Amino acid sequence: MKRLLLVFLLSSILFYSCSSNEARTYQELRMDTVCSFTFYCDNSDEIAREGFALIDKISSMIDRFDEKSELSHVNSNASGGPVKVSDELFSLIKQAYGVCEYTDGAFNIAIAPLVDLWKIGSDEARRPSDEEIESVLPLLDYRNIILDDAQKTIEFRMDGMAIDLGGAGKGYAADALASLFREKGVESAIINLGGNVYMIGQRTDGKPWTVGLQSPGSGRGEYYTTVEAIDESVVTSGAYERYFIDSDGTLYHHILSSRTGYPTDGDIVSSSIISSSSTLADMLSTACFASSLDKAEEIAEHYAVKAVFLLDDQSIIRVGF
Ligand code: ADP
Ligand code: MG
Numbered sequence: 001m002k003r004l005l006l007v008f009l010l011s012s013i014l015f016y017s018c019s020s021n022e023a024r025t026y027q028e029l030r031m032d033t034v035c036s037f038t039f040y041c042d043n044s045d046e047i048a049r050e051g052f053a054l055i056d057k058i059s060s061m062i063d064r065f066d067e068k069s070e071l072s073h074v075n076s077n078a079s080g081g082p083v084k085v086s087d088e089l090f091s092l093i094k095q096a097y098g099v100c101e102y103t104d105g106a107f108n109i110a111i112a113p114l115v116d117l118w119k120i121g122s123d124e125a126r127r128p129s130d131e132e133i134e135s136v137l138p139l140l141d142y143r144n145i146i147l148d149d150a151q152k153t154i155e156f157r158m159d160g161m162a163i164d165l166g167g168a169g170k171g172y173a174a175d176a177l178a179s180l181f182r183e184k185g186v187e188s189a190i191i192n193l194g195g196n197v198y199m200i201g202q203r204t205d206g207k208p209w210t211v212g213l214q215s216p217g218s219g220r221g222e223y224y225t226t227v228e229a230i231d232e233s234v235v236t237s238g239a240y241e242r243y244f245i246d247s248d249g250t251l252y253h254h255i256l257s258s259r260t261g262y263p264t265d266g267d268i269v270s271s272s273i274i275s276s277s278s279t280l281a282d283m284l285s286t287a288c289f290a291s292s293l294d295k296a297e298e299i300a301e302h303y304a305v306k307a308v309f310l311l312d313d314q315s316i317i318r319v320g321f
Helices: 002-016 044-062 070-080 087-102 109-118 130-140 169-183 278-289 293-302
Strands: 023-030 033-040 145-148 153-156 189-193 196-200 209-214 223-229 232-238 243-245 251-253 268-275 306-311 316-319
Touching: 023 044, 033 044, 033 169, 044 070, 044 087, 044 169, 070 087, 070 153, 087 109, 087 145, 087 278, 109 130, 169 189, 169 196, 169 232, 169 278, 196 209, 196 278, 209 232, 209 268, 223 232, 223 268, 223 306, 232 278, 268 278, 268 293, 278 293, 278 306, 293 306, 293 316
Parallel strands: none
Antiparallel strands: 023 033, 033 189, 145 153, 189 196, 196 232, 209 223, 232 268, 243 251, 268 306, 306 316
């Protein structure tokens, strides 16, 4: 019996440890964006397949545009009373709620009704009328989301409210993928979910990964600066990621203010967060982008993450390095 166990352990170690100098990249469309994994590892076909399946599983929890998702179930029913959710969804929403509170609603998971008015990122994007905006503003107060820790339920105090996890979902998926890949013995890999990156380990030559931060306005591949990362995620929110240009030439981007009902209008044109938690980095990159520079610096310090902010006068502010 013991010998059998040993053989089993050895074979699982052989199977799970992987190293190779040859990089392999797998790329598929998921979460409304291009998702890719680059492995420095031999048995990567199977691992990549499991990775994409994991993204699908997470989407079926948090994608509010999938009417069968767990989040859609919450959004359709929580105005009528408490809705029981999985521990996983509850803790993600709880963490996001904490960021809403600390950032005083700059990051706001109750933003969904406003996102649905603007539809930025889709073909139907448009500037809503002032009346339309005024009619949804009362639905955007995250304090009207009631989280019951003991029962793991979510309830909305008003009809028409809905939760949007668009500012956190890719980070959450990146963390889950990093755990999965590490479990499989992957020691060096790059997870890239539409620019939301997670670097596992370090480069095969032992140096840290170097991640370029994209220059706003120019094509992919032009960087205004770089950051180093080892077992860390780098997440950027910018005005140039998803936007539409109105007939009068005004650019409207996809991060919205629940105070004004319009896209946020701060000094930061690109906000990058570097952290071992991609979930946190995703939420905070959105939060800092939506905040004044003073407040963004305070947020980065409070959460003990590294941050790089590009301002509209082209100056670069680094926090926590
Ligand atoms: P992306 O997902 O495009 O990389 P972000 O992580 O910054 O960018 O998230 C933007 C998404 O978050 C929007 O598409 C929308 O779904 C949602 N969102 C918009 N404004 C806010 C906000 N103030 N707080 C939280 N989420 C927001
Ligand atoms: Mg984000």
